[in-house]
Structures are given as C-alpha cells and as structure tokens.
Amino acid sequence: GYVGDTEGYFFPQTYEVTEALASRSEHVLGVEVTSSPVGDPGSKRNLTGSFQHARYQDPAWNPGGIWRPVTLERTGPVRIRHLRVRCRDATEVLATVSFRAVLDAAEACDVLLRSAVGGTELVEQRRLAAGENQMEWSLGIDEPALWWPHALGDQPLHDVVIEVTPCDGDGVVARGVEPSHRKERRMGLRQVDLRGWVLHVNGERLFLKGVDLAPTRAALGDATPDELRRDVQLARDAGLDLVRMHAHIGRRETYDAADELGMVVWQDFPLLGGYARSVRKQAVRQAREMVDLLAHHPSIAIWCAHDEPFHVEGDDPVGTDDPTVAKLLAAQQLPSWNRSILDRSVKRAIDKADGTRPVIAHSGVLPHPPQLDGTDTHTWFGWSIGDARDLAGLARALPRLVRFVGGLSAQSVPTSAGFAHPERWPDLDWEDLATAHGMAEATFERRVPPVDHPSFASWQRASQELQADLVRHQVETLRRLKYHPTGGFSVRHLADPHPAISSSLLDHERVPKLAYDALRDACQPVIVTADRLPAELLAGDAIVLDVHVVNDRRSPVDGLEVEASLRWEGGEQRWRFGGAVAADTVARVGSLQIEVPDAPGPVVLHLSLAGPTLGPDPIERDDRARIVAR
Numbered sequence: 001g002y003v004g005d006t007e008g009y010f011f012p013q014t015y016e017v018t019e020a021l022a023s024r025s026e027h028v029l030g031v032e033v034t035s036s037p038v039g040d041p042g043s044k045r046n047l048t049g050s051f052q053h054a055r056y057q058d059p060a061w062n063p064g065g066i067w068r069p070v071t072l073e074r075t076g077p078v079r080i081r082h083l084r085v086r087c088r089d090a091t092e093v094l095a096t097v098s099f100r101a102v103l104d105a106a107e108a109c110d111v112l113l114r115s116a117v118g119g120t121e122l123v124e125q126r127r128l129a130a131g132e133n134q135m136e137w138s139l140g141i142d143e144p145a146l147w148w149p150h151a152l153g154d155q156p157l158h159d160v161v162i163e164v165t166p167c168d169g170d171g172v173v174a175r176g177v178e179p180s181h182r183k184e185r186r187m188g189l190r191q192v193d194l195r196g197w198v199l200h201v202n203g204e205r206l207f208l209k210g211v212d213l214a215p216t217r218a219a220l221g222d223a224t225p226d227e228l229r230r231d232v233q234l235a236r237d238a239g240l241d242l243v244r245m246h247a248h249i250g251r252r253e254t255y256d257a258a259d260e261l262g263m264v265v266w267q268d269f270p271l272l273g274g275y276a277r278s279v280r281k282q283a284v285r286q287a288r289e290m291v292d293l294l295a296h297h298p299s300i301a302i303w304c305a306h307d308e309p310f311h312v313e314g315d316d317p318v319g320t321d322d323p324t325v326a327k328l329l330a331a332q333q334l335p336s337w338n339r340s341i342l343d344r345s346v347k348r349a350i351d352k353a354d355g356t357r358p359v360i361a362h363s364g365v366l367p368h369p370p371q372l373d374g375t376d377t378h379t380w381f382g383w384s385i386g387d388a389r390d391l392a393g394l395a396r397a398l399p400r401l402v403r404f405v406g407g408l409s410a411q412s413v414p415t416s417a418g419f420a421h422p423e424r425w426p427d428l429d430w431e432d433l434a435t436a437h438g439m440a441e442a443t444f445e446r447r448v449p450p451v452d453h454p455s456f457a458s459w460q461r462a463s464q465e466l467q468a469d470l471v472r473h474q475v476e477t478l479r480r481l482k483y484h485p486t487g488g489f490s491v492r493h494l495a496d497p498h499p500a501i502s503s504s505l506l507d508h509e510r511v512p513k514l515a516y517d518a519l520r521d522a523c524q525p526v527i528v529t530a531d532r533l534p535a536e537l538l539a540g541d542a543i544v545l546d547v548h549v550v551n552d553r554r555s556p557v558d559g560l561e562v563e564a565s566l567r568w569e570g571g572e573q574r575w576r577f578g579g580a581v582a583a584d585t586v587a588r589v590g591s592l593q594i595e596v597p598d599a600p601g602p603v604v605l606h607l608s609l610a611g612p613t614l615g616p617d618p619i620e621r622d623d624r625a626r627i628v629a630r
Contacts, residue, residue: 035064042274042311049247049270067221076180147188150262188298194358197487208488210242239523247272258299378407414507422456468514528609
C-alpha cells in the first residue's frame with residue numbers, strides 16, 4: 001500500500017503504518033527519490049540551500065538520497081506526533097519552558113501528560129479526542145542554572161522528558177500500564193535578545209566573533225560524529241563565539257557540540273539565492289519543522305530566513321566599475337518577490353512558531369525602500385570589489401552598514417591541493433577549477449594573477465597571504481568598532497565540504513590555511529590595533545594613526561604597556577603608551593604622529609602589548625606599506 005509523500009531533507013518523515021503491518025507478516029519498503037538538478041539558479045525549486053547553490057560545492061553534485069537511518073517505532077494507543085520545546089524566558093530567579101505537542105490518539109481517552117526538565121516535573125491529566133490533539137503548556141524552573149556562551153560562563157544542560165500514559169477519568173493509571181510514548185530532549189535555560197545588532201544573552205551583551213559553517217561534507221550523512229564536533233571545536237579554538245550554519249540545517253551532533261562548547265549559533269533556513277514562486281507554501285511548512293527540530297538548543301540565538309535573496313547573471317565583479325556591481329546593487333534596491341513575499345512569509349512562520357529568538361528576514365541585503373534599516377552587510381572588500389582598507393572608510397561614511405558584517409574573506413589555494421594537479425603548472429585545467437572547485441577565475445586574475453608566479457607553490461602562498469592579511473586587518477577594524485556601531489562579524493567560511501579553491505580558512509582535509517592563524521591572532525580576548533597605514537605613503541607627508549586596545553574580558557585589564565615602532569630602511573621612530581582598559585570595552589591609548597621620511601621602499605608599523613595578566617609573551621601585530629618619493 002501507499003505510505004505517503006516526502007519533501008524536505010532535514011527533518012524526519014514519519015508515517016502511520018499500523019494497518020499495513022497488520023495485513024501480512026513480511027514487508028518491503030520501496031522509496032522513490034527525486035532530487036532534480038538546479039536549472040535556473042535564480043528560480044530554484046529545491047529547498048536545499050547551500051547543498052546545491054554555494055561556491056564551495058561542486059554544482060554537479062546531487063545531494064539526493066536517504067541520508068539518515070530508517071527506523072520502525074512501536075508506541076501505545078497515543079503517540080507524540082510533534083513536539084516543540086523552547087525556553088521562553090530565563091533569569092536567575094525563574095526560567096519558563098514552553099511546550100507544544102501534537103498527540104495522535106487511536107480513540108478518545110484520558111491521559112497523564114508528564115513533562116520534566118532536570119529535577120522539575122509537571123503531571124497533568126488531559127482528555128484526548130480520537131485523532132490529532134494540539135496542546136500547549138509551560139513549566140517553571142525556580143533558581144535555574146543558566147546556560148551561557150563560553151566567553152560569559154558555564155553551559156549547564158538539562159534532560160527534558162515528555163511522557164503520555166493512558167489513565168481512567170480520575171487520573172489513575174491501571175497497574176501494569178506503561179507510558180504510551182516518550183520523547184527526550186536536552187536543553188539549556190537562557191534568554192536572548194538582539195538590540196541594534198548587539199546580542200544579549202541573559203541580559204549580558206556579547207560581541208559576536210564568528211565564522212560561517214558549510215556542511216561538514218558534501219554527503220553530510222557520511223560525516224562521522226567526531227568530524228561534526230571537530231568543526232565546532234576548531235571554530236572555538238580560533239577564539240570565536242559564533243558559528244553561522246550557512247544556508248543549511250546540519251546534523252544533531254553539530255548542535256549538541258555547540259550547546260556543550262558554549263558556541264552561539266546563527267541558524268539559516270536553507271534558502272540561498274533566488275527561488276520560484278511555487279516554493280512559498282513548502283518553505284513556510286518547513287520553517288515550522290525547523291523550529292520543532294531545533295528550538296530546544298540553547299546555542300541557537302538567531303534565525304535567518306534567506307541568505308542573499310537575489311541572483312545576478314555574470315562572472316564575479318572585478319572592480320567597483322564592473323557592470324555586475326551595478327546589477328547587484330539594483331537587485332537589492334528594486335522590489336522582488338523573493339525579498340518582499342517569500343522572505344516575509346518564512347520570517348513570519350518562524351516568529352509565530354518560536355517567538356523567543358530574533359528572526360532576520362534576509363541576509364546580505366543593503367538598506368532599501370521601504371525598509372531603510374537594512375540587514376547585515378556582505379562586503380567582500382579586497383576581493384570581489386575595492387581594497388581591503390575600504391572597510392574602515394565605509395564605517396566612517398555609513399556606520400549603519402557595519403553593524404554586522406559577513407562576506408568577509410578572500411579565496412585562496414588550499415594546502416591540500418592534489419586535485420589541482422600542481423605538477424602541471426602553469427597548464428592547469430582552469431575551467432575545471434572554476435566549475436567543479438569554485439575558483440573565481442576572473443578575480444584571481446586581478447588579485448593573484450597566476451602569470452606572475454613561477455611555480456604553483458608561489459601562487460598558492462601568495463593567495464594565502466592575501467587572504468590572511470585581509471582577514472586579520474578587517475577583523476581588527478571591526479573589533480575596534482565594538483558596539484559602536486558593530487555587533488559582530490562572520491567570516492566566510494571555516495572549512496570546505498569537498499576539494500575547493502574557496503574562501504575557507506581550513507581546506508577539505510582540515511589543514512589550516514594562513515588565514516586560520518591570522519583569524520586566531522585577531523580574535524584573542526585582548527588585542528592592540530591601530531589605524532591602517534595607507535598602501536603607499538608619500539615622503540614628507542604627515543599622518544596620524546590612533547592606537548586602540550580591545551578588551552573582550554569581563555574584567556578590567558590594568559598595567560598595560562604598548563610599544564609602537566615605524567621602521568624603514570635606515571631608520572625608525574618609536575612610541576610608548578601605558579594605562580588600563582575597562583571590561584568589555586575598547587580604549588584609545590594613544591596616537592602616532594608620523595612624518596613620512598624620504599626613504600622610498602618598504603615600511604613596517606610594529607605594535608606590541610604587554611601586561612601582568614596577559615601572559616609571558618607580548619601581543620604583537622604588524623602593518624606594512626611602501627614609501628614613495630614625492
């Protein structure tokens with residue numbers, strides 16, 4: 001007999017098969033799987049997000065198939081068909097957990113509904129009608145142990161149990177009657193709020209240092225639990241607080257790891273680019289399924305309905321005057337069905353289903369009428385457009401556009417590059433690298449031209465140095481703007497799901513690129529940074545650079561000593577500053593008054609920060625430029 005239809009990759013598809021099983025003793029389950037390839041990338045119909053539309057994926061890869069275990073579950077006469085568990089609010093005095101359940105009863109009956117969170121339990125008698133019964137209730141936990149991001153505190157987790165047991169009209173369970181069905185979750189108790197793009201957890205603000213997570217593998221079902229946890233751990237090891245699940249919903253092990261490690265999660269719904277109008281109803285349904293599946297995880301602090309809800313034909317832009325830039329700007333300013341209808345519908349569905357977290361309608365969209373507030377900004381300065389130094393200029397001119405910054409990185413050639421056949425240099429299969437491995441060929445020609453390098457190793461190294469320099473300096477720029485106006489950033493992306501020339505910090509074998517260490521250095525709890533030197537300094541000019549110390553610690557840092565030196569061929573200039581920085585703030589500790597010497601050639605600005613609570617080794621950073629003759 002026919003069992004039912006399936007649509008949606010990330011949540012369980014369940015069917016009642018009691019009658020079918022009773023009809024005979026042997027059974028075969030046949031499943032027809034359809035996963036159509038992407039046709040028009042601006043009018044997609046599959047809600048697969050980054051699995052079928054991301055530069056770090058092979059576009060020829062088809063993700064279709066059964067990718068999680070198939071199980072047969074036996075219950076009593078009442079089954080918990082759907083369950084949603086959320087922490088509605090939490091303080092040191094009281095936390096409230098909200099439940100929503102759909103109970104499927106074979107016939108009308110009375111039941112005892114037991115819900116427990118840790119050591120707190122609630123048992124209620126309910127009368128069920130035959131068929132589907134929707135119900136909501138809440139449970140208060142006195143003096144709860146609160147869950148915190150790792151930068152703010154501990155991560156206590158609590159077992160959640162929901163049981164439904166048949167009883168008589170007086171609420172008495174007959175001897176020998178077992179619970180008809182039981183479901184378990186694990187959750188943390190906390191409250192989140194996003195104010196002006198600054199995240200507050202349990203009332204404490206947190207500057208979000210983050211990175212996008214691509215699927216751990218292209219075939220996500222083949223990833224081991226250790227591999228899934230490792231990606232979250234690698235993000236934390238880089239000094240980060242946030243992982244953004246980029247345009248996909250991952251496996252449970254990823255969210256469990258984030259809960260345990262105290263990593264905040266920005267969860268994308270799997271929409272990336274443009275979609276056909278026919279997907280709206282299915283997207284709304286699956287948005288509710290996403291909340292049911294994930295809402296109990298304390299690590300998830302932000303929902304996002306759609307990443308970059310536009311598609312522009314053509315190659316990557318190779319400069320601000322490239323026609324593609326104008327097309328991208330127009331795609332974000334002009335009304336569109338994806339932004340105005342689809343994204344609002346999905347956002348509304350998530351808001352209604354959850355209501356305990358902020359929901360962003362779309363990501364990477366500039367302010368546009370009538371919503372002039374905008375969202376997070378995907379800049380790509382120093383790679384797709386402009387210069388890496390342009391980010392600081394954008395912050396001065398339009399501070400609203402740097403409240404939260406994504407699209408921050410540059411492509412580089414991975415260390416594990418056997419797929420590119422380096423031995424063939426310079427006669428690589430450039431077309432294959434672009435189509436199957438994500439290389440932005442036109443942008444490479446502009447930023448790291450292969451023709452300028454005598455060997456593959458030289459080209460590889462140059463690309464990684466460019467990426468590392470861009471990531472470090474742009475992250476430092478955003479940290480210097482902490483809370484005024486910037487609430488955080490997310491670098492794209494941590495690691496590749498398959499061999500790729502991409503913006504990842506770790507390649508598909510998880511071998512670090514230079515940018516991973518650069519990000520880790522830039523994300524230390526306390527750093528010293530200065531305004532960037534111009535790429536070229538004109539001999540005889542006078543410039544002023546402000547020096548800042550950024551403190552992410554929850555306690556003041558006293559007794560600081562900052563040393564700065566500007567070194568050029570045949571000379572140097574030195575400065576020294578001292579002082580203290582309050583908790584969770586940025587302080588300007590001094591200014592460098594520089595008269596550029598008449599010494600054409602390279603120049604290096606070196607900063608060093610030391611203090612009694614910073615460890616034995618000073619925190620250092622360099623900035624490089626060139627002096628040119630007047």
